[in-house]
Amino acid sequence: MTKPDAVFIFIGTYPTEAAARADYDVVKELHSLGAVGTYDASVITKDDNGKVHVNKDETATRHGAWGGAAAGALVGLLFPPAVIGTAVVGAAVGGVGGHLWRGMSRADVKEFGELIDDGQAALVIVGESKVAQAVEKAGLKAEKHIAKELGVSPKDIDQAVREAASEIG
Template identity: 70%
Template sequence: MAKVDGTFLYIGTYAGEAAARDDYAIVKDLHTDGAVGTYDAAVITKDSSGKVHVNKDEMATRHGGWGGAAAGAVIGILFPPAVIGTALVGGAIGSIGGHVWRGLSRSDVKELGELLDSGEAALLVIGASTLEAALDKAQLNAEKHIAKELGVSTDDVDAAVQEAASEIN
């Protein structure tokens, strides 16, 4: 059973970017319909040189409240900076990443990284534990996926996002 204030992480892999974007649109619709609370999501792709690119629709993530910072923190944990081809949320990643990192074991990080390596594109969604039931019901079309309750409260992530935002502004 998911914790009421817990943080949930979903990563699915896809044969192509278009399929990942289709599921990304489903997640945005779930939020619009009120099925999920605070969340952040990104489509992740790799180019032919192995660089990781993070593709986001910034308007959608603003509605989630975390504004790209939570997904950026997870990506920063899973990939070394040298392979990330897209600028992430800078200093916010360190603060938020610390909270997310506490919710993941080393084996979780390895498993998530290997999953991302197995597909051409991926969808990463992180948010309130209400995501779990909503994503199950939506039946996303990932070829493979991992879903994890992180063991860190959304309040902790919210506080880290607010702190990082105040440091940027």
């Protein structure tokens, strides 16, 4: 049972980037229908050199206030900076990542990171607990997935994103 004031993380792996993007589009459609609240999602890929890339194709206004910071912060926690090939918003990784880190055990971080290593592409979703219910009903097509609720308030993530945005610009 999800708590109404919690942060939800979903990571699913896919055989191709196109398959991950298809589920990414499902989540965007759920948001446009009002089925999910604030969330952030990204498709994650690894290149032939083992570099991790965070692929976004939308702006913050399309999916709420988190605007790339939450998914980027999660990726920043899961992988060492040397393997992240795409720039992750530095201030957001610090502030938002700190809140996410407090909500996860080391075992969670290891499990999330290993799941992404196993796939050719992954979909990462960080959002309010309302997202968990919608994702479950949507029947996303991930080959493997992990979904966890963190003991972190979405309000804390909102505040950390606002602080990071003010530091950046």
